[in-house]
Amino acid sequence: MAEIFVIGLSHRSSPVELREKLAVPSGELPKHVKELAERAHLAEAVMISTCNRVEVYGVAADSTGARRAREVLAARMPEGALDPHLYERSGAEAVRHAFRVASSLDSMVVGEPQILGQFKEAYAAATEAGVIGGLLDRCFAKAFAVAKRVRTETGIASGSVSVSSIATDLAKKIFGDLSGKRVLLIGAGKMGESAAKHLRKQGAKLFVLNRSRERALELAKACDGEPRSLSELPGELALADVAIASTSSDRFVVTTDLMKEVVRARKYRPLFLIDIAVPRNVDPRVGDMENVFVYDVDDLQKVAQENLTARKREAEAAERIVDVEARTFEEWRKQLDLKPIIVGMRRHVREVLAAELERTMPRLSGDAARDRAALEKMLDAATNKLLHQPLTELKKAAEAGDGQVLAVVRRLFPVEEAAAEGASVSRIAPALPSEPPPANVAAKKSGT
Template sequence: MEIFSTGFNYKTAPVEIREKLAITESNYQSILEKLNSLDNVYEICVISTCNRVEFYGVFDGDESLKYEILKVLSQYSSIPINILEKHVFFYTGRDAIRHIFRVSSSLDSMVIGEPQIVCQFKESFSLAKEYKAVRHILTRLFDKALNVSKKIRTSTGISKKAVSISYAAALLARKIFGDLKDKSVLVIGAGEMAELAAKHLSSMGVKHIFVSNRTFERAVELAEKVNGSAIRFDKILEFLPEVDIVIVSTGATQPILKKEDIKKAVKNKREPLFIIDISVPRNVEDDVNKIEGVYLYNIDDLKSIVNSNIEERKIEAQRAELIVEDEVEKFIKWLNTQKVNPLITQIRDYADQLREKQLERLFKQIPYLTEKEKENIDLAFRSLINKLLHRPTMYIKDKASKEGNDLYIKIIEEMFSSKWDLRNKKQEKESVRED
C-alpha cells in the first residue's frame, strides 16, 4: 500500500477549471463514495477550497488510479479527460506525504502562512471520517499533518502579519484608491472570507461598509461587527451607484452579478466602480469588465499582490520546509514499520501456537493443578514469550524503518515460513509412505 495525493490547485489549473471541479457540501458524499469504491483505493479524503480540489489517500501502487479518478471528475464536471490531464498533478510515496504536510502548513497556499487551510483540512478529514472513507493510515497521516502545521506556526514566524486572499482584496482596494476614508464598500456574502475582507477594510478606515447576504440575519450580524449597515439581497443593484468598491464572496454556483444588470445600475454613476470577486466558482460575469467605468478583478488577479506581501515570510518558510522534510522522514519510517506488522503477527502467532501445545502437554502430565495454578503458569509463559520476542520485534521494526533493508526482512520472513517446519515435513513424508 502507498500514499498518494492528486488533484488541481492554483499552481496547476486556472480558475475556470477549478470552479467547475469545486466540490460542495451537497455533492461531497457522492464524489467521495465514487472514489472510495475504486478497486485500488483503500482510503481517501477530499479537500476542496477556493484554491484547490485535491484528493489524498492510500492505494495499491497502481498509477492507473490517476486515470480512474479523472474519469470520475470528468463525469462530474463535464470537462473532457484530455483537458483535465493537462492540469492534474499526481504524487506518490514521499512526494505525496511532503505535499500533504505543505498544504496543511500553508506552505503550498497562495498566501503562505494563511490560517484558513487548517480549519479546511480538519473539516475535510472529519467528513471523510464520517463517511468511513479513512482508516488507520490516513488518520495517522492527518494527525501528523496537523501536528506539523502547529509546530511550524509556533516555531517559525510564518504566520506573523497575517495575510490572506481577503486581506489581499482589501490591499488591492487601498492600492487602487490610496486613502479609503471617503470610500464606501459593499460586501456581498457573510462567510469567513467575506467577514475577513470586511474587517480588513474596516481597519483601513473606509467611510462605510454595507453588507448583503441571502440570509439577511447573517448580513445584520456581520454589519454589526464592522459598524456597517445590512441591506437586503434583492437591493444590491440599487446600492451599486452608492459605493466605490464591491467585494463578492458567496457560495453561489452561478454568477449573481451580470453585465446587463450592472450596466443599467451604474448608468448614471460618475465615479468608477471596482468589483473584486474572491468567490470560487466566480460570482461575477467576465463581461462586466467591458462596462465603461467598471473594473473587475477575480481571485487569480490577486496573485501579484499576494506575492508582494510574502517576501518577508520566505526566510521563515525555508525554516518551515526543513521541519516538513524532517517530519516526512519520520512518517516514512513509521509507514515502513507498518508493512512488517503482518510478519510480527505471524511470529507471535507461531509463538502462541507453541505455548498452547506445551501447556496442553504440561497440564496432561500434572492434571492435579487448579485453574488458578494453570492460569499463573500460562501468564508466566506469555511473559517469557513477550520478553523473548521484544528484541527481535524491535530489530525487525528498525530494519523496516530504513530503506535498503529488504533483504533482512525477507530472511526473517523465510525463517518463520512453514516450509522450515521440519516436523511437518516429516509428517508429510510419513503420510506419503502410508499412501
C-alpha cells in the same frame, strides 16, 4: 502495504475557470467524498475543496486506486481537459504534500490561516461519510499537529496572510486611504466576513448584501456596517467605490447585463470589483467595460507574491519542520510493514521450540511441573536470542526502504498467516498454551 496517494489541482497547476468547475460546496463534501470512494473503490478517502485547490487523498487496496480516482474527477470535465493540470503523489511524497498544504506552505498566500480549518472540515466530512481509516486518520491528525507547530515556532503568519487581507491591501493600493470609502460586500460567507472586518478597520463604510436578510443583519452588526437585500444590488453598485464578491452561488451574480445599467448610472465613474469567490461571482467580461476593474483570486496571487519575500526565511524554517515530521510519519508507516513479519517470525520459532518441548517432556524425570516451568523460561530466552540479530537487520532494511530483504523474509518464514489474521504488536510473544497439543500435532510441527 497500502500507501497514501493524493491527486488534485491547485492555483499552481490550473486557472480559476478550471478549478471552479470541480469545486464542491462544503455542505456537500460528505456526499461527494463517499461517492468518490465507492466509484474509485478506495478503502479510505478525504476530499478538500477550496477556492485555490481541489484534492483527493486516498488509500486503495491496489496500485490502481489513484488512476480510478483520477478518472472519477475527469468524468466531470470535457474529455482530456483535466489531465494536463492534475498532479499526483504517493507514499512519503503524498504525506509531505499534505503537511505542506495544512501548514499553508502551498497556499496562494503563504501563512494564511484558513487552509487548516478547511483541512479539518474535509476530515470531518470524510469521517461523517465513513470513509476514514487508520492511515488517513493518522496522516491528518499529524498534519494538524505539524501546522500548529509551524505557526507556533515560525513567523510565517506575520503580516497580511489571508486572501481577505490581500483583497483589503489591493483596495488600499487603489484608493490609498479607505476612510469614508463606500465598500459593498456581496455575500456573507466566511471569506466575506473576514474581508469585512479588515475593511472596517481601515475606516471604510460597509454595506452588506446577502440573500438571507438575517445573515446580512448579523454580519453588518458584527462589522459596524449596514445591511442590504441582494435585490438592491444594482443601486448599491451604482454608489459603491469598491465591491467585494464572496457568495456561494454557482452562477455569476454580477453579470454584463447588470453592469451595463450600473455603468450608465455611475456616469462611468471608476468601480473596482474584487471577486474572491470560487466559482466566480463576477463575469470576467465585466472587466472589459470602461472604468470597471475586476480582480479575481488569480489576480490576488500576484499581490501575494509581493508579501512572500518578506516571509521567505520563515517559510524555509517551516519547510524544515515539515521534512522532519514527514520522515517521522514514514518511519511509523514502515513499521506497519514489519508488524506481521515480526509476529510471524516469533510465532514460527516459538512453535518449533514448543514442539521440541513436547517431545522432551516425556524424557524428563523428577518434578515435571518444575521441569516444565524451567523449560518454558528457556524457550522464551531462546526465542529472543534466536531473533535478536535477524530483527535488528530487518528493521534497518525497512528504514532504508530495502524491499528485497522483506520479500526474502516473507519467503523464508510463514508470516502471511499472521498478516491475514491482523496480528497486533501486542501479540509479538504469544504465551504457550496451558495444555500441550496432541502428540500427533506436536510431532508434525517438529518435523518428525
